[in-house]
Amino acid sequence: MKALNLTTLLLIIIGGINWLLVGAFQFxxxxxxxxxxxxxxxxxxxVLVGLSAIYQLIPFSKAIQTGEVLAERGRL
Structure with a gap:
């Protein structure tokens, strides 16, 4: 599960960098x-980047439910 999480996170980062290049330089x-x-x-x-973003909604929602997001900000 950790490998899948890291792989999807990497694909989202690649997609984000690609969108940065598209927005800033039309490349x-x-x-x-x-x-x-x-x-x-x-x-x-x-498609893999899009599916990765959808998959990352699962750990994101779990982090919100468990208060992990608040803990990272130091407000727990």
């Missing part, structure tokens, strides 16, 4: 690496 790194936005590999990466 889609994933598309340029994998042959354009419509290439099968780029679409797979986009």
């Amino acid at each position: 889609d790194l994933v598309a340029s690496i994998f042959g354009g936005q419509d290439s099968a590999l780029a679409r797979i990466v986009y």
